[in-house]
Amino acid sequence: MADISPAQNDPGAPVIVARGVRKHYGPIHAVDGVDLEVRSGELFGLIGHNGAGKSTMFKMMLGLIPLTAGEIRIDGAPVPGSDFRTVRRKVGYLPENVVLYDNLTGTETLDFFARLKGVSTANNAAVLERVGLMHAAKRRVREYSKGMRQRLGFAQALLGKPRILFLDEPTTGLDPEAIRGFYAILRQLKSEGVTMVITSHILAEIQERVDRLAIMAAGKVQATGTVQALREQMDLPLWFDVRVAPEDFEAVRNALGGLPVGAIEARDGHVAVQCARDAKMAVIAALATLNGKVRDLTVREPSLEDVFFGFSD
Numbered sequence: 129m130a131d132i133s134p135a136q137n138d139p140g141a142p143v144i145v146a147r148g149v150r151k152h153y154g155p156i157h158a159v160d161g162v163d164l165e166v167r168s169g170e171l172f173g174l175i176g177h178n179g180a181g182k183s184t185m186f187k188m189m190l191g192l193i194p195l196t197a198g199e200i201r202i203d204g205a206p207v208p209g210s211d212f213r214t215v216r217r218k219v220g221y222l223p224e225n226v227v228l229y230d231n232l233t234g235t236e237t238l239d240f241f242a243r244l245k246g247v248s249t250a251n252n253a254a255v256l257e258r259v260g261l262m263h264a265a266k267r268r269v270r271e272y273s274k275g276m277r278q279r280l281g282f283a284q285a286l287l288g289k290p291r292i293l294f295l296d297e298p299t300t301g302l303d304p305e306a307i308r309g310f311y312a313i314l315r316q317l318k319s320e321g322v323t324m325v326i327t328s329h330i331l332a333e334i335q336e337r338v339d340r341l342a343i344m345a346a347g348k349v350q351a352t353g354t355v356q357a358l359r360e361q362m363d364l365p366l367w368f369d370v371r372v373a374p375e376d377f378e379a380v381r382n383a384l385g386g387l388p389v390g391a392i393e394a395r396d397g398h399v400a401v402q403c404a405r406d407a408k409m410a411v412i413a414a415l416a417t418l419n420g421k422v423r424d425l426t427v428r429e430p431s432l433e434d435v436f437f438g439f440s441d
């Protein structure tokens with residue numbers, strides 16, 4: 129494939145690099161010194177509260193608004209710049225609020241965006257098929273549901289077979305089944321080597337799906353890494369759910385006596401035990417002494433939401 133640069137052929141090579149990026153609107157520091165590196169073929173999450181600066185970062189990375197300070201390179205090309213104009217053709221963008229024209233059909237909408245982007249319309253039907261809108265290709269957008277509009281927005285981002293995708297809140301308005309279908313498409317794109325950056329407010333949705341993520345707050349990146357690395361960095365406690373008969377609850381409490389555990393709570397049919405990450409093996413060893421009394425054991429890691437609040441508050 130001639131349109132793939134050497135960096136994009138090298139899995140793990142940085143494809144999106146931001147250094148010391150700032151965007152100030154008068155006294156408002158929308159982005160305030162961001163360093164970021166997204167590697168080739170990664171599905172990278174950018175999360176943060178409303179107003180954290182995610183969309184502003186996206187717009188700068190796409191060359192839509194100028195930087196106040198710092199440097200961004202996409203596939204080696206400084207943004208903005210003449211080299212970036214070539215790279216831009218390989219970049220797809222789904223904005224937070226995609227503007228669609230009610231009077232156009234699905235097919236006409238993609239034709240319109242393809243012309244705007246300067247790419248061939250030959251693959252438009254395949255793109256509509258990929259996002260599950262083929263059945264509505266001839267219907268006018270005014271008749272589309274919110275989820276269908278969102279899919280059409282995603283379809284326009286896929287025009288021209290982009291190698292890099294920026295997806296701002298892409299699952300807004302999608303029902304659970306459609307969300308599943310959406311991530312299945314992202315997995316396919318990933319297997320084709322596409323690099324993706326995604327923002328979402330639904331942390332449970334992205335925690336098992338992104339390779340790495342950055343947590344933004346007040347215009348800054350507070351932490352970057354895999355969900356597991358961020359959990360370990362925060363050193364948040366774990367929870368054990370220990371399934372035992374009610375008459376054995378006390379035996380669990382006794383077995384854990386003297387260990388650095390936090391709360392021990394009797395719940396419906398099990399005992400919930402909070403413990404520090406480094407006490408995990410000691411707790412398992414203590415529970416093993418209860419022989420057959422423990423019917424089942426589940427370890428619950430802190431959720432991305434727990435991690436997020438730890439870093440962003």
Ligand SMILES: Nc1ncnc2c1ncn2[C@@H]1O[C@H](COP(=O)(O)OP(=O)(O)OP(=O)(O)O)[C@@H](O)[C@H]1O
Nearest residue numbers: 153156157158176177178179180181182183184185
């Ligand atoms: N054109 C603008 N003029 C002035 N302030 C702006 C402008 N665009 C963004 N801001 C401000 O910059 C900050 C970051 O906004 P941004 O839209 O990047 O946040 P976000 O993380 O994408 O939020 P959300 O999750 O709500 O989409 C906010 O305080 C916002 O009000």
